[in-house]
Amino acid sequence: MMVAKFGRQLEEGVLSFLLVTMTLLVFVEVVLRFGFNTGIHWAQEVTLHASAWFVLFGISYGVKVGAHIGVDAVVRLLNPEMKRLFSIASVLLCLLYCGLIMFGAWVYLAKVYSIGLAMEDTPTPSIFMALIPEDMMWDVFKIDEEEPLLPMWIAHGPLLIGFMLLTLRFLEVLKKLLTGEWNEMHMADEGKDALKEQGIDSNSVKLNDDVEANK
Structure with a gap:
């Protein structure tokens, strides 16, 4: 429980920081x-990559909290068992x-690492530089000591990490569907959210519509 709470706080902290x-x-x-x-001179490059990191990490978080929007007009017409199978x-x-x-991200990052490509403007943080032994600077991290720009494999690493997290989230969803804990994927409902913002219970609206239809 504590590990899950720490993981959630860490994930939310990273997204907030970005x-x-x-x-x-x-x-x-x-x-x-x-x-x-x-x-x-490096602000634009860092901003662009920070926004990309935010999206890549945010995708998995969206699956976790059910914030993604799905096209479920047909799925809603199915019975619970068919909903589960389609999900x-x-x-x-x-x-x-x-x-x-x-797979594509791994191949891309491996090639970038082997070539030793670096960012155009973004320098490697001084704290990071201080922690790396001199003999490992280029051989391991591909950092040029004369021009210590941030290695591209580090800057683009979240492409792989983000989809690894997304895979983990989908595996969690798959487990809940297979065990019957969920009958369908949890998605955002804009209509229900809009009613909630107005202080209206969507269930009561549906009930009133049914009453009117029966009349």
Whole structure:
């Protein structure tokens, strides 16, 4: 229980950190450019990658909390058992997609690592540099000591990590569907959420519609 709670807090903390980092960098960059006619040369590159990391980590979190929107107009017409079967098929297709992306990401990162490509503007953080032994700087991490730019395999690493987390989430969903704990995938319901924001219970609305239909 404690491990699950820590994992949830860590995941939410990483997403919050990335969101705050993007916001602050964009704000500071705008102020510097329009107020002082200057800027931070690596800010744009870091912002773009931070937004990509946010999306890649946020996808798996969205599956976890049921925040993704799905097209379920047909699925809603099915009985509970058919809903479960269709949901299982959907999860299996999602896992296949994740597997293809992870394979492609692994091949891509391996090539980037072997070539030793680095970012154009983003420097390797000083704290990271201080922790790496000199003999491992290039041989292991592919960091050029003369121009210590952040290695691209590190910057693009979340492409693999994000889909690994997404695969884990889908496996958790698949387990719940196979064991009968869930009858369908949990998706966001914009209509229900909109009613909830207005203080209206969607169940009572459905009940009233049924009453009117019976009349």
